[in-house]
Amino acid sequence: METKEIPKVRAVKKMKELMTTYYIEAKTARDSGRKVAWITSGGPVEPLIAMDIIPVYPENHGAMIGASKMGVDLCQKAEAMGYSPDLCSYARSDIACAPLDGGPIGGLPKPDMLICCNNICGTVLKWYEVQARFFHVPLFILDTPCCHTTFSPEAKKYVLAQFDEYIRFLEDATGRRFDYDRIKEVGKLSLQAQRLWQAVLDMAINRPAPLSAFDAFFHLALIVTLRGTQTAVDYYQTLLGEIQQRVAQGIGAVGRETYRLLWDNLPIWYRTKWLSEKFSSLDACLVADTYTSAWCGSLKYINEENFLDSLAEGYCRIYLNIGIDQMAQEVIGMIDKYEVDGLVMHSNRSCKPYSFGQYDIQRIITKERGIPSLIIEADMVDERSFSEAQVETRIEAFMEMLAEKKSTHVSEQHLES
Amino acid sequence: MDTMQAFRDVAANPLAYGDQYHRTKDRPLMGYLCSWVPEELILAAGLHPFRLMAAKININRADGHLQSYCCSLVRGVLETALGGGFGFLKGVIFPHTCDSIQRLSDIWRLQGITPLHADLVLPVKLNNESARIYFQEVLTRLKVEIESWRGIAINDDDLRQAIALMNRIRQTLKDIFELNAAAPGIISAQDSYALTRSSLLMDRFDLAEKLALVKSELDSRLAEYQSGGGKRLIIAGGFCDLPDIYGIIANAGADLVGDDLCVAGRSWSEPVAADRNPLLAITERYLKRPGCPAKHQSVTSRGEHLLQLVREKKADGVIFTWLKFCDPHAFDYPYLKDFLDRAGIPSLALELEDQLPGDGQMKTRIEAFLETI
Numbered sequence: 131m132e133t134k135e136i137p138k139v140r141a142v143k144k145m146k147e148l149m150t151t152y153y154i155e156a157k158t159a160r161d162s163g164r165k166v167a168w169i170t171s172g173g174p175v176e177p178l179i180a181m182d183i184i185p186v187y188p189e190n191h192g193a194m195i196g197a198s199k200m201g202v203d204l205c206q207k208a209e210a211m212g213y214s215p216d217l218c219s220y221a222r223s224d225i226a227c228a229p230l231d232g233g234p235i236g237g238l239p240k241p242d243m244l245i246c247c248n249n250i251c252g253t254v255l256k257w258y259e260v261q262a263r264f265f266h267v268p269l270f271i272l273d274t275p276c277c278h279t280t281f282s283p284e285a286k287k288y289v290l291a292q293f294d295e296y297i298r299f300l301e302d303a304t305g306r307r308f309d310y311d312r313i314k315e316v317g318k319l320s321l322q323a324q325r326l327w328q329a330v331l332d333m334a335i336n337r338p339a340p341l342s343a344f345d346a347f348f349h350l351a352l353i354v355t356l357r358g359t360q361t362a363v364d365y366y367q368t369l370l371g372e373i374q375q376r377v378a379q380g381i382g383a384v385g386r387e388t389y390r391l392l393w394d395n396l397p398i399w400y401r402t403k404w405l406s407e408k409f410s411s412l413d414a415c416l417v418a419d420t421y422t423s424a425w426c427g428s429l430k431y432i433n434e435e436n437f438l439d440s441l442a443e444g445y446c447r448i449y450l451n452i453g454i455d456q457m458a459q460e461v462i463g464m465i466d467k468y469e470v471d472g473l474v475m476h477s478n479r480s481c482k483p484y485s486f487g488q489y490d491i492q493r494i495i496t497k498e499r500g501i502p503s504l505i506i507e508a509d510m511v512d513e514r515s516f517s518e519a520q521v522e523t524r525i526e527a528f529m530e531m532l533a534e535k536k537s538t539h540v541s542e543q544h545l546e547s
Numbered sequence: 548m549d550t551m552q553a554f555r556d557v558a559a560n561p562l563a564y565g566d567q568y569h570r571t572k573d574r575p576l577m578g579y580l581c582s583w584v585p586e587e588l589i590l591a592a593g594l595h596p597f598r599l600m601a602a603k604i605n606i607n608r609a610d611g612h613l614q615s616y617c618c619s620l621v622r623g624v625l626e627t628a629l630g631g632g633f634g635f636l637k638g639v640i641f642p643h644t645c646d647s648i649q650r651l652s653d654i655w656r657l658q659g660i661t662p663l664h665a666d667l668v669l670p671v672k673l674n675n676e677s678a679r680i681y682f683q684e685v686l687t688r689l690k691v692e693i694e695s696w697r698g699i700a701i702n703d704d705d706l707r708q709a710i711a712l713m714n715r716i717r718q719t720l721k722d723i724f725e726l727n728a729a730a731p732g733i734i735s736a737q738d739s740y741a742l743t744r745s746s747l748l749m750d751r752f753d754l755a756e757k758l759a760l761v762k763s764e765l766d767s768r769l770a771e772y773q774s775g776g777g778k779r780l781i782i783a784g785g786f787c788d789l790p791d792i793y794g795i796i797a798n799a800g801a802d803l804v805g806d807d808l809c810v811a812g813r814s815w816s817e818p819v820a821a822d823r824n825p826l827l828a829i830t831e832r833y834l835k836r837p838g839c840p841a842k843h844q845s846v847t848s849r850g851e852h853l854l855q856l857v858r859e860k861k862a863d864g865v866i867f868t869w870l871k872f873c874d875p876h877a878f879d880y881p882y883l884k885d886f887l888d889r890a891g892i893p894s895l896a897l898e899l900e901d902q903l904p905g906d907g908q909m910k911t912r913i914e915a916f917l918e919t920i
C-alpha cells in the first residue's frame with residue numbers, strides 16, 4: 131500500500147491567523163467604537179459589512195465548541211438551565227456559554243443587536259429570542275418563507291419589504307445613514323468570494339480530488355463570517371491557487387482515491403479527524419458535501435446589477451429552505467458533477483430540517499442514480515449521541531459493499547467489451 | 548349528561564367519525580394540521596375541516612420517512628396516513644409552523660397521500676405591517692387554490708357566514724370553560740377533554756348546536772354546584788394532538804381552571820371581527836391571539852400572557868406539558884418558568900413521550916407537585 135506523505139495545505143495557517151484577528155477585533159469592538167451584531171449563518175451579512183458592523187456567528191461558535199470537544203459539558207449546562215437535551219446542540223452550547231463566558235474563546239463578544247434569518251430552521255428564531263432576553267438588545271427577524279415548491283410573488287414582496295426594514299433597523303442601531311454605494315461594493319466582493327468558494331469546491335471534480343469535504347469544513351469559516359470583504363476574496367484566491375497547483379501535481383486529499391463519496395448534513399465536529407482518517411484508510415475520499423456548498427448554492431439567483439433585490443430570492447431559496455424533492459435534485463446534481471460512487475448521510479439529531487426527509491432523499495437518489503448510501507446516526511456537537519464502534523462498523527460494511535459493487539461493475543464491463 | 552355522549556364518541560375515535568362523515572355527508576373532508584389553518588376558509592368552500600390526529604398505533608411505516616427524534620404527533624399522523632387511516636380526506640392543508648411539519652408536508656406531497664395538498668406558508672413574525680400584508684396575501688392565495696379545487700368562487704358572504712359560525716363555536720367553548728373556571732369540576736375532566744378534542748373534528752354546524760345544549764345544561768346545574776376545593780391549576784405548553792392529561796390532573800385531585808394550549812384556550816380566545824374584509828379580519832385575529840411558540844410577537848409576549856392568565860383565573864400553579872422532541876415548546880419552557888418563578892407561582896414540567904406512562908407515574912408527579920403548593 132502507498133504511504134505517500136500528503137503535503138499540508140499552506141492556507142490553513144493563514145486561515146487560523148485571520149480567524150484569530152477577526153475574533154480579537156470583534157472582542158475589542160467597544161474600544162474601537164464599532165458595533166457587534168450576532169447573525170445566523172444563512173443571514174444576509176452584506177448590509178452589516180456595508181455599515182461597518184462586525185458580524186459574529188453563534189453557529190460558527192457552535193462549530194468551534196464541537197471541534198474543541200467542549201460540547202457535552204456546555205450542553206449539560208444548558209440542560210441544567212432547563213433546556214431539553216433534544217434541542218439543537220449549537221443552540222444549547224451557545225446559550226450555556228453566554229452567562230458563563232465559557233467555551234473555547236471565553237464567550238463570544240457581546241452583541242449590540244441580533245439578526246435572525248430563519249431560512250435555515252425554526253430553531254434560530256427561538257435561540258435568538260433567548261439571547262435577546264439575555265442581552266437585552268434589539269432583535270431583527272428576517273423572515274424568509276419556505277419555498278416548498280415555489281418562491282411566490284407575495285413572498286418576494288414580503289422579503290423585499292423586510293430588506294428595507296433591515297436597513298432602517300441598522301440605521302437606528304448605529305445612528306448612521308445606510309451607504310447605498312458601499313453595499314454595491316460589498317455585494318460585488320460577496321459574490322466574488324462566493325464564486326471563488328465555488329471554484330475551490332469544484333476543484334474536487336479532478337481525480338484524485340485535491341481537497342475533501344473535511345478540508346472544506348475547515349476553509350468554510352471565512353465565507354460564512356467575512357463574505358463581502360476583500361480579506362475573504364484574497365484568501366480564497368490564494369487557496370484556489372494552491373489547490374490548482376495540487377491538481378497540476380496530481381496530489382490527492384487521500385493517499386489512494388478509489389472511492390469518491392458525497393457527505394450530507396453538518397460535520398460531526400468532534401470527530402472530523404477520526405472520520406477523515408477512517409475514510410482515507412479505506413481509500414475513500416469525501417469529494418463534496420451539501421453543507422459547505424450551501425454558501426454558494428444560490429449564486430444562480432443573484433444579480434450583480436441589482437444586488438439588494440436579488441438577495442431576497444437568493445436568501446430564500448437556499449438548500450434547507452426548499453422542498454425535499456428539490457433538495458434531492460441538488461444532491462443528484464452534485465453526484466453527477468463530482469462523479470460520486472456513494473452517499474454518506476449524517477442523520478443529525480440536532481438539526482431537524484436537515485435530517486427529516488433524508489430517507490426520502492436517499493430513496494430518490496437510489497431510484498435516479500442507483501448509488502448506495504450510508505446513514506450515520508450522530509450529532510454535530512453533542513458527543514453523547516455518537517457511538518464510535520457502531521459508526522466504524524457501519525462505515526466498514528458500507529465500504530465493503532461499495533468494493534463489491536465496483537468489482538462486479540468492472541467485471542461486467544469486461545464481459546461487455 | 549347525555550348531550551355529552553356525542554362528544555365522547557368522537558373524541559374516542561376520530562378516524563371512525565371521519566370515515567362515517569365521509570360516507571354520510573355531502574361535505575368533502577379537508578384535513579388540517581394546526582390552529583394556524585383558518586377553518587373559516589375551509590367551511591366557506593363547502594368543505595369540512597378535520598384536524599389530523601394520530602391513531603393510537605405503533606410506528607412502523609413512518610420509520611421509513613422520519614427519524615425517531617421527531618415528535619410523536621408528526622410521526623403518528625404520518626403512520627396513520629400511510630396505513631390508510633385518512634382515506635376519507637380529500638386533501639390536507641399544511642401551515643408553516645415548526646421544522647417537523649415543514650418536512651412532513653414535503654413527505655406527504657411526495658407520497659401523494661391525499662389527492663389535494665397545500666402549503667400555507669405563513670409569516671413567522673406577526674408584529675409588523677409587512678407581515679400582516681403577507682399573511683393576508685397568503686390567505687388569498689389559499690382561497691384561490693381551494694376555489695380551483697372546488698371549481699367554485701368563495702364570496703365574502705360565504706366567508707362571513709363561516710366566520711359567524713366559528714365565532715359562535717369559539718364563544719360557546721369560551722363560555723363553557725369560563726364557567727368551569729368559576730365552578731371547577733362542574734364539567735368533568737374527561738368531558739372537558741372530549742369537548743376540546745371533538746370540537747376540532749365534528750361537523751361545525753352540529754357542533755355549534757350541541758355546544759349550546761351543553762352550555763345551557765351547565766348553566767342549569769350551577770345552582771346546585773358545590774366546590775370540591777381542589778388546587779386550581781393552569782395547563783400550558785402544547786401538543787398539536789392532545790393526550791388525555793386532563794383526566795390525570797383531576798385524578799390527582801386538582802381543578803383545571805384554564806389553559807394556554809393551541810388546541811384549546813388559545814384557539815377560541817379571540818373572535819373574528821364581522822365588520823370588515825373577511826380575510827383581513829381573519830388575519831387580524833391571528834395576529835392578536837395569544838402567542839404560539841413557533842411564531843414571534845415579541846420576546847416576552849408568551850410569558851406576559853401566561854402571567855395574566857394565572858392572575859385572571861386565580862390559579863395556584865401551572866403545569867407545563869409538551870411532546871418530546873418539540874423544539875418550539877422546549878425552547879420557551881425555561882423562560883416561561885422563570886417568569887412564573889419570579890412571580891412566585893409554582894410550576895411543574897411534564898414532557899410527554901409517545902404514550903402516556905401507564906403506571907400512574909404522571910399522577911404521582913402531579914400529586915407530589917400539589918403538595919408543594
Ligand code: SF4
Nearest residue numbers: 218250251253480481
Ligand atoms: S437546527 Fe440545524 S440549521 Fe438550525 S441552528 Fe441548529 S444546526 Fe443550524
Ligand code: SF4
Nearest residue numbers: 618645647787870873
Ligand atoms: S408538537 Fe411541536 S414539533 Fe410536533 S408538530 Fe407540534 S409544534 Fe411541531
